[in-house]
Amino acid sequence: MKSDKYISCKYCESVNINSKDIIYCRNCKNKIVQKEEHSLSTAWALLITAMILYIIANSYPILEITKFGQTSGNTIIGGAIALWEEGSYPIAIIIFLASVFVPILKFILILYILINYKKPIKGSKKIDQAKLYHITEIIGPWSMVDVFVVSILAAVVHMGSVKITAGIGATAFVLMVFFTMLSAMAIDIRLIKEPKGGD
Amino acid sequence: MNKLESNLDDLIICRKCNTLQKKLKLPKGSKARCIECNHLLYKNFDEAFNIGVAFSITSLILYIVASIFPIINVSIGGIKNSLTIFGMIYTLFNENYFVVGAILIVVLIIAPLSVIFSYIILAILTKLKIFKNLARHIISFLVISKDWEMIDIFAVSILVALVKLFGYAEVEFGISAIALALFVLVDIFMLKNIKAVELWSYYIKAYSEK
Numbered sequence: 001m002k003s004d005k006y007i008s009c010k011y012c013e014s015v016n017i018n019s020k021d022i023i024y025c026r027n028c029k030n031k032i033v034q035k036e037e038h039s040l041s042t043a044w045a046l047l048i049t050a051m052i053l054y055i056i057a058n059s060y061p062i063l064e065i066t067k068f069g070q071t072s073g074n075t076i077i078g079g080a081i082a083l084w085e086e087g088s089y090p091i092a093i094i095i096f097l098a099s100v101f102v103p104i105l106k107f108i109l110i111l112y113i114l115i116n117y118k119k120p121i122k123g124s125k126k127i128d129q130a131k132l133y134h135i136t137e138i139i140g141p142w143s144m145v146d147v148f149v150v151s152i153l154a155a156v157v158h159m160g161s162v163k164i165t166a167g168i169g170a171t172a173f174v175l176m177v178f179f180t181m182l183s184a185m186a187i188d189i190r191l192i193k194e195p196k197g198g199d
Numbered sequence: 200m201n202k203l204e205s206n207l208d209d210l211i212i213c214r215k216c217n218t219l220q221k222k223l224k225l226p227k228g229s230k231a232r233c234i235e236c237n238h239l240l241y242k243n244f245d246e247a248f249n250i251g252v253a254f255s256i257t258s259l260i261l262y263i264v265a266s267i268f269p270i271i272n273v274s275i276g277g278i279k280n281s282l283t284i285f286g287m288i289y290t291l292f293n294e295n296y297f298v299v300g301a302i303l304i305v306v307l308i309i310a311p312l313s314v315i316f317s318y319i320i321l322a323i324l325t326k327l328k329i330f331k332n333l334a335r336h337i338i339s340f341l342v343i344s345k346d347w348e349m350i351d352i353f354a355v356s357i358l359v360a361l362v363k364l365f366g367y368a369e370v371e372f373g374i375s376a377i378a379l380a381l382f383v384l385v386d387i388f389m390l391k392n393i394k395a396v397e398l399w400s401y402y403i404k405a406y407s408e409k
Contacts, residue, residue: 006219008212011339012399015210015219026207027399030339083363091362130217131236141349144306148349148356151303153363154294155287156271159278166291171298178302181346189217 007032007189018190033188040117040191046183047110053176054103062169063150067162075169076100076146099146099173106136106180110187117191129192137184143177211396213238241396248322248401254389255318261382262311269373270357273364281373282357284308310348314390317341321398325405338402342395354383 007018014027020036033039061073074082076099083092109132115121116129150166157164211222215238225231225243232239269281284307291300317337324334357379364370 006207006210006212008214008217011342011395013211013214013394013396014399015207015212017207028335028339086366088362091359094359131215134215141346142352144349144352145356145359147299147303148353149360149363151287151291151299152282152357152360155290156273156280156282156360156364157275157368158280158290159275162275165294166296166299171296174299174302185346192217 020190033190036188036190039186039188040114043110043114043183043186043191046179046186047107047114050103050176050179050183051107053172053179054107057169057173057176060169060172061167062146062173063153064165064167065162066165073167076173079146095146095149098142098144102136102139102143103176103180106140106184109133109136110180110183113187113192130189133184133187133192140181140184141177143180144174147174147177211240213240239394241394241400247393247397251389251393252318252322254385255315258311258382258385258390259315259319261378261385262315264378265375265382266308268375268378270375270379271361272371272373273368275368283375284353306347306349307353310344311350311386313344314341314348317344318390325402328406331406334402334406338395338398341398345391348386348391350379351383351387354379 005018006015007023008014009016009025009028009030009032011030011032012025012028014025016023016026016032022035023032024030025032034042058076060075061078062076063074063079065072065074076095080092080096080100083095109129112121113129113133147170150164150170153164154166209222210219212219213233213236216233216236218233218235220234220240222241223231225241227243230239230242266284269283272279272281274280288300288303288307291297291303317340321334321337321341324330324337361370
C-alpha cells in the first residue's frame, strides 16, 4: 500500500498523519515539511538557481594549467574528452557520469516531479517516481568528484614552471551541487504523485 | 489520540518506495526489508549503537591521522609536494577560491566531525540518562550531517587524480593513505549504516529504563 494518508519523518522515520499544512513530527518534534505550496516554490527556486549555475560551470574552465607562463583552461566536458583521448576510458566515464550525466539526470527528475505535480503528465502513473527520486538522492553527491579532483591537483601541482589552479567553473560547479542537493531536500514526498488506485 | 499514536508507532514507511507497512518484532540479529523493493528498513542488533560508538572513537583517531599527515606525495621534476586535507583547503583559500574552500570545509571537516562527535556525546548522554531534549536534537543533527559527509567521495577522487598525475609525476602514498582508507571503510559500514529508526528506538529504550 502506498502511503497517501501518512508521511514519514525525515529525521526519525516515524509515521505521521499527512496534511497539506506544516507538519511537526510527533516523535522528534522536528519540522518535517513546510506548507505544501511553500515546498513547491522552494524546490522550484533552488532548481532554477542550480540550472543557471550548471550552465556557467560548463562554459567556464574548471581547471587552469599554467605551463611556462602560458595558461590554458579545461572545461568539465573538455577534461573528460581529454582523458578519453589519453586512453583512460574508465576514469573518463566516471568523470562524465559524475559531472555531466548525474546533474542533468537530477534536473530532469526534479523538473518532472514538479511539472507532474501541477499537471499530470501522460503515462506518469507507470513510473515509480519515489524510487527514482531516492536513487538520484543517493548518487547526487557523487558530482563532487570533479571539484575534489581539481582541488587535489591544485594542491599538489604548483611549482615554478607548471601550476594548476581551480577555474571559475569550479566555483559555479560546487555551488550547483550544493543547490541541487538543497533542491532535492526541499522536495517533500507529498509533491511526488503516486500511481492512484494501486493495491 | 494516544491509541492512534501507539498505532502509528507500529508502522513504517519505506524510504525508497514510500510503501506503508507494519513493523514487526524481529528476532535478535535479523533485518527487516521492504516487501515492495527489498530496501533495508531496520535491523535488530542489540549492540548496534555501542558498536557505532566504539567505531566513532576509532574513526576520530583515523580522521586526525588522515587530516594531518600527507595522503599522497607527488614529485614533479624533482620538486616535491604532498597532499593533506587541511593543506588542500589552505591552497584554495590562498588562491581566493573562498566558495569552493568553504564548501570543502563543510563536507570534509565539519560534517565528518559532527557525525563522530554526535555519536560520542549521544553515548555519554544516554548512558548517564541526562539531557533528554539535547539528545533528541543531537540525533536529528546526526541524521542531517550524515548526508553532507563526503570523505568517501573524496577518497575516490584521490584515485581519479592519481590517474591524471601518473603521466608526468612520481606519486607515492603517504602515511595517512591507510588511515583514510580505513576511515572510509568504518564510515560506510558502521557510521552511515546505522538507520535513524534504530537510533530512535535506542533513544527511547535508553531513557525509559530506570
